[in-house]
Amino acid sequence: MGYTLNVEQVNTVLAALRKDYAVYAPKRFPKQGRYSDTDVIRYAEVETFADIVWGEKSDYPVKEVITPIQQAIFYFTEDEYRESKGPKKPILILARPCDINAQHVQAKIYVGNGGYTDLYYERVREKVRFAMMECGGGDDTCFCVSMGTNRTDDYSLAFRFTPGGALAQVTDESFLPYFAEMPEEDYTPAFVEENELKVEIPDLEDPTVRQALKNHPMWKEFNGRCISCGACTVACSTCTCFTTRDVIYGDNPEVGERRRVTASCQIEGFDQMAGQREFRSTAGDRMRYKVLHKFHDYKARFGDSHMCVGCGRCTHRCPELISISATVNKVHAAVAEIKAGMGAV
Numbered sequence: 001m002g003y004t005l006n007v008e009q010v011n012t013v014l015a016a017l018r019k020d021y022a023v024y025a026p027k028r029f030p031k032q033g034r035y036s037d038t039d040v041i042r043y044a045e046v047e048t049f050a051d052i053v054w055g056e057k058s059d060y061p062v063k064e065v066i067t068p069i070q071q072a073i074f075y076f077t078e079d080e081y082r083e084s085k086g087p088k089k090p091i092l093i094l095a096r097p098c099d100i101n102a103q104h105v106q107a108k109i110y111v112g113n114g115g116y117t118d119l120y121y122e123r124v125r126e127k128v129r130f131a132m133m134e135c136g137g138g139d140d141t142c143f144c145v146s147m148g149t150n151r152t153d154d155y156s157l158a159f160r161f162t163p164g165g166a167l168a169q170v171t172d173e174s175f176l177p178y179f180a181e182m183p184e185e186d187y188t189p190a191f192v193e194e195n196e197l198k199v200e201i202p203d204l205e206d207p208t209v210r211q212a213l214k215n216h217p218m219w220k221e222f223n224g225r226c227i228s229c230g231a232c233t234v235a236c237s238t239c240t241c242f243t244t245r246d247v248i249y250g251d252n253p254e255v256g257e258r259r260r261v262t263a264s265c266q267i268e269g270f271d272q273m274a275g276q277r278e279f280r281s282t283a284g285d286r287m288r289y290k291v292l293h294k295f296h297d298y299k300a301r302f303g304d305s306h307m308c309v310g311c312g313r314c315t316h317r318c319p320e321l322i323s324i325s326a327t328v329n330k331v332h333a334a335v336a337e338i339k340a341g342m343g344a345v
């Protein structure tokens, strides 16, 4: 069922939805960006049409709603503990197709992976429904078409926003009452068919090629460039690593909470073990690990898609202007060079 809504009607629908759902969408936070005079766009609860940033990509991804950068997992006193609680209300998230596809990747990692399901993820995710926001084409860091994440049918609602309102599609009948008495109009969502940026995905099936790639000099370039800040992984739509930290409330060290906090494989010491042993002790080693995880290892484990959804947020947030798309294209060229050297082209 399709509808055409002016701004006032969008606000009426949102007000009705907000009675039953916490509604999240990209929202602008003025002057909270990287520099003192820049804004940041991140997911937050929205109340009206004016709150929704639909024409620009958010700086941070949907995962911040489902797995916040930090959250209490339990509270403790000297002799007991209490688990934190999940959200009471169902959640509706307005998200672009790449962001919805990123949640399929996250679900593979958090649910049933190695026989274990992450309770803190699952208790939020089971309450989430998606409203797909049509994407107008993204920006010069997007490559969703190369990654096949430009389309999705995993949504209960779809919207095409314009300055004057929105076209809406309802695919889940339970949402029809929120649109009662709204003017009907046929609407089928459109998807991005081409990005300005194209990425050539390297074929890394051959273990001999992977071993040669591991020792390729391209990774050493990152030793002088990547500052190991981890900003790329915090902004990444699909990264899932976290650590835990105890926060003590006052003088008594036995009263406080244990928090789960986002961690990054790009930060020095991430893989440090007993005896100061590290597997990836340079920025280049860590970059290789991240890139191969996104463009080989995840798919080798889970089968159906690469981990990267081509959202480009890591490129956008990197203070050293390191581009994931340029890096992957370099890997593609390095693999071609390795195969040529092996006489396998």
Ligand code: SF4
Binding pocket: 232, 235, 236, 237, 238, 239, 294, 307, 308, 309, 310, 311, 312, 313, 314, 315, 324
């Ligand atoms: S690696 Fe970069 S482009 Fe790929 S999903 Fe993560 S942030 Fe997006």
Ligand code: SF4
Binding pocket: 225, 226, 227, 228, 229, 230, 231, 232, 233, 266, 317, 318, 319, 320, 321, 322
């Ligand atoms: S690639 Fe960029 S954002 Fe990521 S750790 Fe290195 S410098 Fe930081």
